[in-house]
Amino acid sequence: MRSRSAPWNAELVNDQPEGPVLHPLLAGRWSPTTFDPAYEASPAEVEVLLEAARWAPSAGNSQPWAFIVGRRGDRTHRRLVRHLAGSSAAWALTASLLIANLAHRFVEGTDWEFSEFAVYDLGQAVAHLTVQAQALGLHVRQFRAFDRADLAAEFAVPSHWEVTTMAAVGRLPPALAASIDPEPAELLTRSRRALDDIVWTAG
Amino acid sequence: MRSRSAPWNAELVNDQPEGPVLHPLLAGRWSPTTFDPAYEASPAEVEVLLEAARWAPSAGNSQPWAFIVGRRGDRTHRRLVRHLAGSSAAWALTASLLIANLAHRFVEGTDWEFSEFAVYDLGQAVAHLTVQAQALGLHVRQFRAFDRADLAAEFAVPSHWEVTTMAAVGRLPPALAASIDPEPAELLTRSRRALDDIVWTAG
Numbered sequence: 001m002r003s004r005s006a007p008w009n010a011e012l013v014n015d016q017p018e019g020p021v022l023h024p025l026l027a028g029r030w031s032p033t034t035f036d037p038a039y040e041a042s043p044a045e046v047e048v049l050l051e052a053a054r055w056a057p058s059a060g061n062s063q064p065w066a067f068i069v070g071r072r073g074d075r076t077h078r079r080l081v082r083h084l085a086g087s088s089a090a091w092a093l094t095a096s097l098l099i100a101n102l103a104h105r106f107v108e109g110t111d112w113e114f115s116e117f118a119v120y121d122l123g124q125a126v127a128h129l130t131v132q133a134q135a136l137g138l139h140v141r142q143f144r145a146f147d148r149a150d151l152a153a154e155f156a157v158p159s160h161w162e163v164t165t166m167a168a169v170g171r172l173p174p175a176l177a178a179s180i181d182p183e184p185a186e187l188l189t190r191s192r193r194a195l196d197d198i199v200w201t202a203g
Numbered sequence: 204m205r206s207r208s209a210p211w212n213a214e215l216v217n218d219q220p221e222g223p224v225l226h227p228l229l230a231g232r233w234s235p236t237t238f239d240p241a242y243e244a245s246p247a248e249v250e251v252l253l254e255a256a257r258w259a260p261s262a263g264n265s266q267p268w269a270f271i272v273g274r275r276g277d278r279t280h281r282r283l284v285r286h287l288a289g290s291s292a293a294w295a296l297t298a299s300l301l302i303a304n305l306a307h308r309f310v311e312g313t314d315w316e317f318s319e320f321a322v323y324d325l326g327q328a329v330a331h332l333t334v335q336a337q338a339l340g341l342h343v344r345q346f347r348a349f350d351r352a353d354l355a356a357e358f359a360v361p362s363h364w365e366v367t368t369m370a371a372v373g374r375l376p377p378a379l380a381a382s383i384d385p386e387p388a389e390l391l392t393r394s395r396r397a398l399d400d401i402v403w404t405a406g
Contacts, residue, residue: 019247022254023338044222051225054395068403123326135226192257200271
């Protein structure tokens with residue numbers, strides 16, 4: 001698929017040990033499957049998370065996103081929980097927040113794309129929300145294990161919008177948080193393709 | 204489309220002036236259309252930008268992304284520049300880097316989606332790269348004004364991958380950087396839909 005014969009551009013390789021490092025908000029980010037069931041996110045935390053999403057970039061400033069936000073214990077949360085698959089209900093209920101992330105897919109009443117980049121830009125907005133969550137000492141796990149059609153019906157989401165993903169947001173359980181090494185070590189417990197496998201050198 | 208009769212959940216409104224604020228890396232982010240043509244991004248900067256993308260979350264850790272990175276003056280940059288539309292060539296040449304952002308759309312040799320979230324996750328990866336750029340004192344402007352087919356042909360991108368967007372990365376020209384107010388003021392020069400317009404309350 002891509003050229004593996006040549007390593008990626010040698011000019012780009014950082015062999016300076018003192019070079020810039022990944023920002024702690026990115027290096028320390030990961031997607032837990034358990035949260036502190038006692039932690040309640042404050043309205044102020046919810047607001048700043050949504051502000052982060054709101055100020056994300058989008059194609060032509062189209063802002064093709066919307067969010068359904070349930071705080072554990074409130075009515076919206078109860079209505080979101082109904083549509084979780086068993087696999088996500090097994091862990092997502094410990095999160096302080098459940099958020100349904102909606103993309104503006106079509107122009108209302110047509111099959112024209114609202115924006116070629118609606119889903120891409122929703123991904124950006126949720127990424128910005130995730131970075132802000134890290135800044136608040138919270139973690140985010142995104143997931144797809146929910147009934148998309150039933151959730152859309154529950155909240156009267158019209159057909160030109162799509163409930164694309166959900167996100168669970170919360171604090172790590174204290175015992176887990178205490179057991180985690182600082183960010184650089186944490187990276188070791190995640191896995192990704194190597195850098196020279198994501199830089200295209202073919203052609 | 205969405206319910207405008209009720210403002211978004213009053214419980215969520217932050218009326219505490221001392222609440223958490225948007226992280227400076229997000230509050231200070233915007234998409235300039237001019238960069239410092241004298242600034243050269245170092246290999247170490249390029250590497251940490253790609254590391255940020257590499258460690259972004261993705262559905263099932265599918266990592267459906269790849270990047271073609273040109274540093275102003277190198278051969279990859281010259282090959283990327285050939286495929287810019289006039290509208291982007293008018294400003295993007297001042298950036299230190301041009302990056303083509305690729306999504307793994309299909310399973311090779313089939314019309315099956317590689318991941319339902321390939322484009323969404325590419326958006327997340329570019330968002331993480333953008334946050335890292337801010338941390339380096341750089342800015343990013345994403346754009347679509349390039350010839351997708353010709354660029355893909357130039358770099359032998361196979362048909363199951365898509366060159367989804369491009370990003371220009373650079374420093375602000377010194378005079379512009381000096382004229383910009385601190386982050387909170389900068390927000391005023393951008394515009395977004397109101398918070399109560401992106402929180403779904405219908406149903």
